[in-house]
Amino acid sequence: MKIQKEIIEFEEGKSFKLFSPSLKNCFFWHYHPEIELVYVEACNGIRHVGKNISDFEGSDLLLIGSNIPHLNFDYKIQTECKQLVLQMREDFLQNIVFPVPEFEAIKKLLDRSYLGLSFSGETKRMVVEKLHFIQDKNPFESLIGLIEILQILADSTEVKELNNEDTRIKWFLNDKIRMGTIYDYIHENYNQDPNVNIIAEDVNLSTPAFCRYFKKQTNMTFTDFVNNYRINQAKLLLLQNECVTDVCFHVGFESLSYFNKLFKKYTGETPTEFKKKHLTKIAV
Structure with missing residues (x-):
């Protein structure tokens, strides 16, 4: 039950993975170097990202930066719960975003994700729609869809920073x-x-x-x-x-x-x- 490092495996030839986990009865307080986008849909639930503990109603869309400890978002939810989790390879920012000047806004978004970002409103609706859309697409179309999602998030003003300080794993390791x-x-x-x-x-x-x-x-x-x-x-x-x-x-x-x-x-x-x-x- 201490903080665990999650080891994430990716399919050959893919820069990210998109899946629907279910860990309702499991306390999974964990971190990983991969940046993660999470959509959870339930009547309400608790989000614990870094040092932030708060609740959500209906649904939540979060971007969680590299090595930020977080709890699985379906923990102790007693009602029906749906999740979509998108995890990007550890080198995604370095190899795909950094070299392209047109991705400057996305770079700033991913740099800022260490605070834990919660998105709402029209941003959430558009991103969730695109997440469902890219689920069954081929790798190239899926990657283009992911870039579009990141651009939507980068341009959004419907965002809340969950932490006001750096809570990456180095802060928690002695816990x-x-x-x-x-x-x-x-x-x-x-x-x-x-x-x-x-x-x-x-x-x-x-x-x-x-x-x-x-x-x-x-x-x-x-x-x-x-x-x-x-x-x-x-x-x-x-x-x-x-x-x-x-x-x-x-x-x-x-x-x-x-x-x-x-x-x-x-x-x-x-x-x-x-x-x-x-x-x-x-x-x-």
């Missing part, structure tokens, strides 16, 4: 704590009363040392992370048309007013507003 143990503990106990003392003991740290470690790794306190996880689970239940009061207690909150306040803090809207807006979209 001896099992992040998977922490994730699993939170997943099993988020609706009860997760105890920081218990999880600290499970990973062989004093509570103060664990709190410092967790904040350094995630930019969040343990309490903030648990609350964020609870709100993420609450959104899933609300999308299933569950009653707001029932959802509040189901995910571990003891006060409806506090749940409403925290939900609005994390999402910008109350649970009732969230439910009304998103269920209306689904109905339409």
Whole structure:
């Protein structure tokens, strides 16, 4: 459950691979030198890229740079989940992009990908359409399609940087704590009363040392992370048309007013507003 280096194999004569992995029941906290473009489609889920931990609704499109630790995006998703992952050879930037002056914008995009980039809106729609299009094309047509995808991403303003600092693997290599143990503990106990003392003991740290470690790794306190996880689970239940009061207690909150306040803090809207807006979209 420690950070693992993923060894990626490519077919002979191909500069990239495009496939649909499924690791729902696996905690795969990993890195690889290959740049990766990921599209995931689910009601909601958690993205953990570098030090950024956040959630997504409906779908997510991410460009993840070389040697950035990240968690598989279908981890613990309880609903249907679809994924497309595109991985470029380690020398893709050096051999294909660098020598061509017309690819300057793409070069800057891939250089910037070490921050982890999340794309939305029309950009996401266009790229996903092209990803599906190139799936069954011959190697040459697929490569041209990939260049078009990268140009769309390079020109886009519908992008969010997930990290504000370099989180490549060198920063994480000394991490001896099992992040998977922490994730699993939170997943099993988020609706009860997760105890920081218990999880600290499970990973062989004093509570103060664990709190410092967790904040350094995630930019969040343990309490903030648990609350964020609870709100993420609450959104899933609300999308299933569950009653707001029932959802509040189901995910571990003891006060409806506090749940409403925290939900609005994390999402910008109350649970009732969230439910009304998103269920209306689904109905339409």
